[in-house]
Amino acid sequence: MRRSMVSREARPAKSATLAAMQDELLQRALRLLEPWRWLTRPRFYGLDDIPDERPLLFVGNHTLYGMLDVPLLYAELYKKKGIFLRALGDHIHFKIPGWRDALEAFGVVDGTRENCAELMRAGESILVFPGGAREVAKRRGEKYKLVWKERLGFARMAIENGCTIVPFSAVGLEDAYDIVMDADELLATPLGALFRRMGLREDALLPVVKGIGPTPLPRPQRLYFRLGPAVPTTGLSGDEGSCRELRDQVKAEVERGIELMLIEQAADPDRVRLPGLFDRGGSL
Numbered sequence: 001m002r003r004s005m006v007s008r009e010a011r012p013a014k015s016a017t018l019a020a021m022q023d024e025l026l027q028r029a030l031r032l033l034e035p036w037r038w039l040t041r042p043r044f045y046g047l048d049d050i051p052d053e054r055p056l057l058f059v060g061n062h063t064l065y066g067m068l069d070v071p072l073l074y075a076e077l078y079k080k081k082g083i084f085l086r087a088l089g090d091h092i093h094f095k096i097p098g099w100r101d102a103l104e105a106f107g108v109v110d111g112t113r114e115n116c117a118e119l120m121r122a123g124e125s126i127l128v129f130p131g132g133a134r135e136v137a138k139r140r141g142e143k144y145k146l147v148w149k150e151r152l153g154f155a156r157m158a159i160e161n162g163c164t165i166v167p168f169s170a171v172g173l174e175d176a177y178d179i180v181m182d183a184d185e186l187l188a189t190p191l192g193a194l195f196r197r198m199g200l201r202e203d204a205l206l207p208v209v210k211g212i213g214p215t216p217l218p219r220p221q222r223l224y225f226r227l228g229p230a231v232p233t234t235g236l237s238g239d240e241g242s243c244r245e246l247r248d249q250v251k252a253e254v255e256r257g258i259e260l261m262l263i264e265q266a267a268d269p270d271r272v273r274l275p276g277l278f279d280r281g282g283s284l
Helices: 016-040 070-081 091-095 099-105 113-121 132-136 153-160 183-187 190-197 240-266
Strands: 043-045 056-060 085-089 125-128 164-171 178-181 208-210 224-227
Touching: 016 070, 043 070, 043 240, 056 153, 056 240, 070 085, 070 224, 085 091, 085 113, 091 099, 113 125, 113 153, 153 164, 153 240, 164 240, 183 190, 224 240
Parallel strands: 043 224, 056 125, 056 164, 085 125
Antiparallel strands: 164 224, 178 208
């Protein structure tokens, strides 16, 4: 039986040795991120407004191929605020040997209610994308769109555990790609029958994209992150109406942040690294 995905770091009593190992791992990761940081020159807004109380639940939009911008948010929060994010990952990640271990090393846990509750009780700072894999696997016309459907889980968990929510918004990465063929189009080809026989999840089927020329390498666009006003949950009831109202409030703040960052992006004359070579905007 596989061990719980909540590692020992989730618990309040953390040994000095474990903390030192964690810090060394993160410092190495920060160094590896430097070339990508140089290319994307990320800007962060609202860091000073993050509250001091814990636990915190960071809730935001998942971008196309979202693993390319999330590490920069991780790094900035760790360097500037001392916050080590514990991300709730899609179950599919934890079925892949090696990749699962790499995610666990950086504090990612299987996104179950039990793991989330344990992290909140331990006073951790948690990262969640309500849109999940479907929001990563963008279709045409979904550029910077939230695909949260009717999910209320993060709101219910925050209320039950008195967890303050920090909405955040990310812009830039979806301008680094053009979608050549999205999941719906792929499933309509003969490959669709093969994918279904293989039991692949249709919501997690990534589109075929191009970035630099015909390659899947992303065009180096500046990345923009906004941390919105914190949303306290103390005193809220956990009934469905309250959960829905909280979810809608957070969703609206994430969408507002996206709009603000798109305005910031449009006014930025240096949004593209090496203009003339990589200045074609993406069109999802």
